[in-house]
Amino acid sequence: MTTKTDRLIALVDKHSAHNYHPLPVAIARAKGPFVWDVEGKRFFDFLSAYSAINQGHNHPKIVAAAKKQLGKVALTSRAFHNELLGPFLELLCHVTGKERALPMNSGAEAVETAIKAMRLWGYRRKGVAENKAEIIVCAQNFHGRTTTIVGFSSDNDSREGFGPATPGFKMIPYGDAAALERAITQNTVGFLFEPIQGEAGVIIPPEGWLAAVREICSESRVLMCADEIQTGLGRTGMMFACDHEEVVPDLYILGKALSGGLYPVSAVCADDEVLGLFTPGTHGSTFGGSPMACAIGMAALKVILDEKLPQKAAKTGAYLKALLETLEHPLLKDVRGRGLMLALEFKTRVRPLVEDLLKRGLLAKDTHANTIRLAPPLTLTEAQAKEAFAIIKKAVAAFPA
Numbered sequence: 001m002t003t004k005t006d007r008l009i010a011l012v013d014k015h016s017a018h019n020y021h022p023l024p025v026a027i028a029r030a031k032g033p034f035v036w037d038v039e040g041k042r043f044f045d046f047l048s049a050y051s052a053i054n055q056g057h058n059h060p061k062i063v064a065a066a067k068k069q070l071g072k073v074a075l076t077s078r079a080f081h082n083e084l085l086g087p088f089l090e091l092l093c094h095v096t097g098k099e100r101a102l103p104m105n106s107g108a109e110a111v112e113t114a115i116k117a118m119r120l121w122g123y124r125r126k127g128v129a130e131n132k133a134e135i136i137v138c139a140q141n142f143h144g145r146t147t148t149i150v151g152f153s154s155d156n157d158s159r160e161g162f163g164p165a166t167p168g169f170k171m172i173p174y175g176d177a178a179a180l181e182r183a184i185t186q187n188t189v190g191f192l193f194e195p196i197q198g199e200a201g202v203i204i205p206p207e208g209w210l211a212a213v214r215e216i217c218s219e220s221r222v223l224m225c226a227d228e229i230q231t232g233l234g235r236t237g238m239m240f241a242c243d244h245e246e247v248v249p250d251l252y253i254l255g256k257a258l259s260g261g262l263y264p265v266s267a268v269c270a271d272d273e274v275l276g277l278f279t280p281g282t283h284g285s286t287f288g289g290s291p292m293a294c295a296i297g298m299a300a301l302k303v304i305l306d307e308k309l310p311q312k313a314a315k316t317g318a319y320l321k322a323l324l325e326t327l328e329h330p331l332l333k334d335v336r337g338r339g340l341m342l343a344l345e346f347k348t349r350v351r352p353l354v355e356d357l358l359k360r361g362l363l364a365k366d367t368h369a370n371t372i373r374l375a376p377p378l379t380l381t382e383a384q385a386k387e388a389f390a391i392i393k394k395a396v397a398a399f400p401a
């Protein structure tokens with residue numbers, strides 16, 4: 001018998017580009033850490049839209065802020081001022097400790113904005129000769145899908161077929177401070193990195209690396225640019241993943257949870273020395289900083305602060321990680337993570353395990369064939385973590401060795 005799910009999946013297969021390999025589930029509604037599919041079945045959401053739903057699905061305060069704004073004014077464009085842009089940016093600067101913030105929509109757009117900001121700083125402030133600016137990036141990076149960004153990806157699927165690559169990027173191994181030091185030249189304007197590599201499989205750099213990067217960048221007059229789109233806003237158990245080593249980068253790139261999942265909201269946050277260099281006409285976005293985005297972004301940030309979501313992620317994350325560490329399976333290679341950015345790495349492909357978890361009521365996704373990322377909303381309670389773990393335990397026990 002064909003189900004409603006089958007029919008919906010067939011429709012997408014027929015009409016969409018096949019640029020994703022989604023799990024066979026069609027979601028109809030969501031609340032907190034749960035989603036329900038079109039057949040009415042409930043699932044734990046342990047992907048949280050790649051960490052965009054840190055506040056939980058449909059957080060009542062963010063929904064209320066969006067509803068309040070709907071029907072008032074949604075979009076003005078930056079051609080005019082609006083009632084909410086200033087207050088939103090003020091709050092964002094308060095959270096990041098930076099002097100300025102530049103709002104965009106998607107994460108990739110914010111990364112592009114940071115690249116432009118670093119190059120501009122290189123030409124206007126560091127004195128790099130025009131068109132010579134270099135940015136250093138890491139192997140196995142994931143910063144988004146624009147042509148420039150995929151051009152400096154080490155992942156063949158992301159890069160191949162989309163060249164020619166934008167020049168001006170140099171790649172070094174992740175977590176290697178000496179390699180960074182060696183790669184820097186007089187033309188280096190920035191170092192773009194993820195404090196934990198999410199898409200690469202929740203790769204945590206060696207202890208002390210972030211602090212070493214800070215020191216090297218400061219000494220060499222290179223901007224340290226942390227892509228905290230996935231790790232930021234509480235996910236790893238602190239507001240930013242850089243906080244784990246008490247490191248403050250020159251630029252933060254934020255997205256995803258900056259809207260709690262209700263609307264695409266992203267931003268680059270930095271001091272006047274960097275973001276003060278943009279002048280009218282040098283950068284922009286029709287929707288970036290819209291009243292709707294600001295209303296939602298402000299509510300999303302307030303929920304993170306008011307509900308102490310970073311602290312909650314640290315506590316629930318430690319609890320869940322301890323449970324995961326009790327798992328036994330001959331092919332289980334590693335249990336790792338920080339806060340509620342956790343992962344199970346196996347010595348084999350985990351897609352069958354992910355599909356079994358789906359059948360048992362938990363949605364998670366494989367990142368790079370052998371690793372399952374476990375990233376529930378940060379509002380997950382310990383009782384819910386325990387219930388979810390029982391599902392994971394049964395699925396792992398049934399996973400063929």
Ligand SMILES: Cc1ncc(COP(=O)(O)O)c(C=O)c1O
Nearest residue numbers: 050106107108142143144229230
């Ligand atoms: C670290 C990081 N940077 C950038 C992006 C791109 O964000 P978006 O998909 O909103 O363009 C992602 C998305 O997964 C990410 O994890």
